[in-house]
Amino acid sequence: MSPIAAAAIVMLLLLFLNVPVFASVLGGCIAYFFANPDAGITGVLAIQRVISGMQSTTMLAIPFFVAAGALMNYCGITERMLNFCKVLTGRMYGGLGQVNIVLSTLMGGMSGSSLADAAMEAKLLVPDMEKAGYSKGYASAITAASSMITPLIPPGIAAIIYGSITGTSIGKLFVAGIVPAIILCVTMMTIVSKYSRKKGIPRLREEKIESKELWKAFKPAVLPLLLPVIIIGSIRLGICTPTEAGAVAIFYALFLGIVYREIRLENMFVCVKETAVTTASIMLIVGAATCFSWILTWENVPQNMTKVLISLCHxxxxxxxxxxxFLLIVGMFIEATAAQIVLAPMLVPVAIAFGIDPVHFGMVFIFNMAIGSLTPPMGNLMFVTCGVTKCSTEEFIKECRVFYVMLFGMLLLMSYVPLLSTWLPNLIYGV
Structure with missing residues (x-):
């Protein structure tokens, strides 16, 4: 057995045994060194690769945006956004289901993580959705499926990681997901509206929304809604890099906390703890996956894979x-961040060789990984949502079928209509 095959088998075996992702990937790296003692690669060099993978300046954007999202949650932002969404969707069929989807779309630019978004909305909305007539399974399915929008809305953490490891413009990746996110939002709202009419779930209100009431709800939400605009605008105008934009997001979140008088010292300690834990979990995976990716490069796997794919795909x-x-199958079994760091450097050169825009391919790659986190048997997003709502995975999968079909359809649309991903970046940044 070749050393690289031994490494892959050990890594997959550990993943199936529910060993933490970073430990599974490191286990594969260690297996490679034991299976290939004469290659001139030492354990010290492997450790250096792990550390270098976590020392990228671009990766600093991750703790910055994670901290900004945590601060937003403790500064009264979520409550104000929720009230605005209720007024905005009040007369639509589906009630809180529609609120769930719109809130995911608007809050995606603040949390940056589909897992964080799903956990927050599962606690906040699912109990009330059940009281309104939704089954626990369908309410959980809406919550998890709507969080698919989060990786597409800037500033998504997946876009930061993808851009940093492939050299693709992070600013363009931020912008590229906006149009697909809007299409996803509208499609999900249509599905929920039809379901609600069939099940007799009432609207939140019957009377027409007056402009004064809409403005009253919009006014407290306008400042949080400006965050993605500030981030994209500052990067596009050259005022700051994506990493520096993360620091700007933190200061902006603190500013909102002061304006709303919601910030508390005890909340600050909680935010710091959440940021440290989330960042550490991400960076451990990044470091381990960087080492494994380097091993693949050492073994010429990317080059050989490029030749094979070009010969097979005409x-x-x-x-x-x-x-x-391929990515959908991988996403079912391997955590998205690890898969992204290992596979993106291999696939992007092939995509460019076929004349595919790297920004377009980046959005297809990120969305594939997002769908993988929702699908059995090892979808993190599925387990997080069901864990919070106490819904069985069997009921969740059954109620999620219509959303699976919709997400696969959206994936094909994003793959074969590149204009969805490239039109807005080309408009803002130029071709």
């Missing part, structure tokens, strides 16, 4: 179809 359309199938 055009970019077949290549995109094959990549989608």
């Amino acid at each position: 055009n970019k359309y077949i290549f995109l179809f094959a990549v989608n199938i």
